[in-house]
Amino acid sequence: MLKTKLGDIELDGVFTNGSGANDDSLEKLLQIAGSRAGFVTTKTSTFLPRAGNPGPRFYTLRNTTINSMGLPNPGYKKMAEIIRELKTKTKKPVFASMSGFDAHEAGEMAKALSAADVLELNLSCPNLHGKSQIIYDPEATDEVLKVVKKSTDRKIAVKVAPFLDSDAQLEFCGIAKKRGVDLIIAINTLGNAMYVDADREKIMLKPKWGGIGGEAIRMVGWGNVRRYYEYFKGSIPIVGCGGIFTGKDAFAYALAGASAFACASALYTPEGVNAFARMEKELEEELKKHNYSSLAEAVGKAKEF
Ligand code: SIN
Numbered sequence: 001m002l003k004t005k006l007g008d009i010e011l012d013g014v015f016t017n018g019s020g021a022n023d024d025s026l027e028k029l030l031q032i033a034g035s036r037a038g039f040v041t042t043k044t045s046t047f048l049p050r051a052g053n054p055g056p057r058f059y060t061l062r063n064t065t066i067n068s069m070g071l072p073n074p075g076y077k078k079m080a081e082i083i084r085e086l087k088t089k090t091k092k093p094v095f096a097s098m099s100g101f102d103a104h105e106a107g108e109m110a111k112a113l114s115a116a117d118v119l120e121l122n123l124s125c126p127n128l129h130g131k132s133q134i135i136y137d138p139e140a141t142d143e144v145l146k147v148v149k150k151s152t153d154r155k156i157a158v159k160v161a162p163f164l165d166s167d168a169q170l171e172f173c174g175i176a177k178k179r180g181v182d183l184i185i186a187i188n189t190l191g192n193a194m195y196v197d198a199d200r201e202k203i204m205l206k207p208k209w210g211g212i213g214g215e216a217i218r219m220v221g222w223g224n225v226r227r228y229y230e231y232f233k234g235s236i237p238i239v240g241c242g243g244i245f246t247g248k249d250a251f252a253y254a255l256a257g258a259s260a261f262a263c264a265s266a267l268y269t270p271e272g273v274n275a276f277a278r279m280e281k282e283l284e285e286e287l288k289k290h291n292y293s294s295l296a297e298a299v300g301k302a303k304e305f
Pocket of ligand 1: 019020044067068069070071072122124125126127188189211
C-alpha cells in the first residue's frame, strides 16, 4: 500500500480521479472513496447549475479521449451539500473542484465549499465556448487567487491547462507563488481539439471543439510537471495528470516531479475505479525495481542526459 504527502496532507493511496470522471453525485464519489484512491475529487461545480454542452460530447479513441462536456454540474450549493454528506462517510480528503466565472463568484463559492479539505480551482476548462480559460489570462488568474485566498482558510489547488509556452507557464508560476497556492494539479485536457471522422465526413462533437486527454497529452504532462517541479523546488507539491493508465506512467510522472496522480481517461473503461488498485500495485513494483523504498524518494529523480 503506497502513501504520499501533499504538503501536510497525508494520503493513504497516491491516486485520485481527475475531476470530471464520474464524480458529480454522492453515489459516484462514494465509489471513488471506497476504492484505493488516496483522495476524492468532485466534478467541477459552477455558480449556477449547468446542463453542459448539447453533445455528442465524449469519445475514447486509441487511449486518447476527447470531450466537450462544458461542466455539467448541479451548481455549487448542491455540491456543498454533497461534500458535507460525503465527509460524514469517508475519512479520505476531499478536493472540491470549482470554477467561478469571475473573482466574485469564485469568492462566494470558496466560502460555501469549505467543508472540503482542498479547493481545487479549475481555471482551465477548454469547453466553455465564449469564455476563455482564466489560466491563460495572468491578470484574471491573479484576481481570482487573491479573492479566493481571502474567502477561505482551506488549502488552494489550481488545476492548470497545458502550457505550450514555457514563458507563459513561468508567469503563472510567479502568480501562484505570490498568492500562496498550496498545490498544482497538472494538466487538464488540451483544448481547441477536434475529432473529424473521415468516413462520415463529419465533426463528431457538438459543439465542434473539445479537450483531449489520455495518451496523446502524456508527454505535455511530464514536461509541464517538470517545469513546476524545477520552479517550486518541491515547495508546492504537484499532482500529475494526463495519460496515466499504468503504474509505470505514474512512475514517470513521479520522476518528473509529481507526488500523487490523477486519472480520468483510465476510469472510462470497464475496470472503472478498480484501476487505482491495479496501478498502485504496478507502481509499487516499479519503485522496487528501481530501488526506491518510497514514492517520495523517487519524486523529481529523472536524470538529465
Ligand atoms: C468539462 O466538463 O468540460 C470537462 C472538465 C474540464 O475540462 O475541466
